[in-house]
Amino acid sequence: MNWLGWLGRLFIGPLDYVIDFTVFFLQALAVWRPHRNIINRAVYSAILGQLIFTGVDAVAMISFLAVVVGIGVTSQLIYIMQAITGAGEITEILARLLLSELGPLITAVILIGRSCSAMAVDLGNTKVHGEIQSLEYLGIDVDDYFVVPRILSMAISQVVLALYFSIIMLICGVFFSAAIYHFSATKSLTELINTMSFNVLGVFFLKNICFGLVIGAQACFHGLSVSISPTQVPQEMQKAVVRSLLFVSLIDGYFILLSL
Amino acid sequence: MKFDESAIIVATEAVPYSENTDLVYQPFSCLIESKGLLCLVGPHRSQLRDYLFMLTGIYPPRWGQVKMFGQDTRLDRESWSKMRTQIGYLSGVAPLLSSQHGLMNVMLPALYHQDKSFRETADRARQLLNELECHFDFLSFPASLNHFHRLQLGLARALMLDPALLIFDVPFHDLGANQRETMANLLGKYRQNRTVCMIGGLQYPRFLEQHATQISFISEQKVICFNSWSAFIDSEDEEVQGLISGQKNVE
Numbered sequence A: 001m002n003w004l005g006w007l008g009r010l011f012i013g014p015l016d017y018v019i020d021f022t023v024f025f026l027q028a029l030a031v032w033r034p035h036r037n038i039i040n041r042a043v044y045s046a047i048l049g050q051l052i053f054t055g056v057d058a059v060a061m062i063s064f065l066a067v068v069v070g071i072g073v074t075s076q077l078i079y080i081m082q083a084i085t086g087a088g089e090i091t092e093i094l095a096r097l098l099l100s101e102l103g104p105l106i107t108a109v110i111l112i113g114r115s116c117s118a119m120a121v122d123l124g125n126t127k128v129h130g131e132i133q134s135l136e137y138l139g140i141d142v143d144d145y146f147v148v149p150r151i152l153s154m155a156i157s158q159v160v161l162a163l164y165f166s167i168i169m170l171i172c173g174v175f176f177s178a179a180i181y182h183f184s185a186t187k188s189l190t191e192l193i194n195t196m197s198f199n200v201l202g203v204f205f206l207k208n209i210c211f212g213l214v215i216g217a218q219a220c221f222h223g224l225s226v227s228i229s230p231t232q233v234p235q236e237m238q239k240a241v242v243r244s245l246l247f248v249s250l251i252d253g254y255f256i257l258l259s260l
Numbered sequence B: 001m002k003f004d005e006s007a008i009i010v011a012t013e014a015v016p017y018s019e020n021t022d023l024v025y026q027p028f029s030c031l032i033e034s035k036g037l038l039c040l041v042g043p044h045r046s047q048l049r050d051y052l053f054m055l056t057g058i059y060p061p062r063w064g065q066v067k068m069f070g071q072d073t074r075l076d077r078e079s080w081s082k083m084r085t086q087i088g089y090l091s092g093v094a095p096l097l098s099s100q101h102g103l104m105n106v107m108l109p110a111l112y113h114q115d116k117s118f119r120e121t122a123d124r125a126r127q128l129l130n131e132l133e134c135h136f137d138f139l140s141f142p143a144s145l146n147h148f149h150r151l152q153l154g155l156a157r158a159l160m161l162d163p164a165l166l167i168f169d170v171p172f173h174d175l176g177a178n179q180r181e182t183m184a185n186l187l188g189k190y191r192q193n194r195t196v197c198m199i200g201g202l203q204y205p206r207f208l209e210q211h212a213t214q215i216s217f218i219s220e221q222k223v224i225c226f227n228s229w230s231a232f233i234d235s236e237d238e239e240v241q242g243l244i245s246g247q248k249n250v251e
Helices: A002-029 A041-054 A056-084 A087-128 A131-137 A142-181 A185-195 A198-223 A232-259 B045-055 B077-084 B102-113 B118-131 B147-159 B177-191 B205-211 B229-233 B238-250
Strands: B009-016 B028-032 B037-041 B061-068 B087-091 B165-169 B195-199 B214-218 B223-226
Touching (some): A002 A198, A041 A056, A041 A087, A041 A142, A041 B102, A041 B118, A056 A087, A056 A142, A087 A131, A131 A142, A131 B087, A142 A185, B009 B045, B028 B045, B028 B214, B045 B061, B045 B165, B045 B214, B087 B147, B102 B147, B147 B165, B147 B177, B177 B205, B205 B229, B214 B229, B214 B238, B223 B229, B229 B238
Parallel strands (some): B087 B165
Antiparallel strands (some): B009 B061, B214 B223
């Protein structure tokens, strides 16, 4: 019964992967126990370094894309919505589609392409060259020094950059559209701000935190999955990128279901 | 957890874990007193490294018992990490962290384990590097330094926490004759008040001649312990003689 074995492997494989990944993620976060010295200077400097690499260095690219997407997508959306429903519905559509969906998703895709891949390659190379092992022998915990700073900085960067991206995208889109279709940009933006309830913002932050945690954990999980061969580095990087995209889509789908 | 000054290792009929199934591992017993230097020698480097890592608590033994600082080496994650602060590790083959510059590599163990300021730690690292006669830019990344300079940084990193026990894993690997002599002088200087467990000593026999208090020959068939360099070279055992003459031929 080969097909039965094939079917079994088809289900057990992904399940195994999810369990391994979850255990890795929880074990990594477990190093931060209550009695741990939070101001560990080595970990602190690693977090700062990762924040600069993942967050600050990505600002230019995020800004450029926010302006382009804002002008392209937002203005198109405003044009279509004005033609169909009139100006009244625009703000809600903008809030739901752009702020809740497009902003976090595009930011996540940028971070996956830019930082997740780099992190996986960096960790993979560090591990394959034996650099991690000698630090372990000096009592430096891999999860503490390598994994948690990357996951944390990815989560913080995702939240901040998604917020920044959404704001720039909306401002550019609304002002560009206002100049073309002759409506009050400030009025539209004020209406938009008024639609922002605590719930909407809460979901926005929660979703972005989940995105960031998953992307960071995926990068570290696959980076550290490299064992002895350098050829595994690009393979694991590829897996980290594809599976991050998959997990981000699943999380996004879950939040969409919640908001319906 | 603070360990006392009389750092010792006691191994009782201990056999290490090994991924290498081709080799036979004999039980090993020894007692390393404070300020003693044990060098493991033998025909199989990977086998010696397995014994070294077992004796220094990096991995627990498969069978038998190993005690360091009076404690069994089978420890939970946190206690294990704390115990490592008393043990410096220098490897001639394991590289430094390539993403950090030399000074940061040296500072890293202290920043991680101690509650001292960044400036204080940097000052201590610079002082140590000057003592080790490092005449290069400390902010250079390991990739831009030569092997000897990287070894100097590795030694400084191992000494940063002022450990009671030092592990030397092939410290003379890939060094020229002059560099070996310089490295041997540095290692000799910093081992005076410390216990040392090492492999790769035969790459510079004069170091063992001057400092070794115990030499253990380990092969698949036997384990022989000698209490001095002269006892080791005077051994009539065929395998030991084979190793010594083989080493001379290499030299």
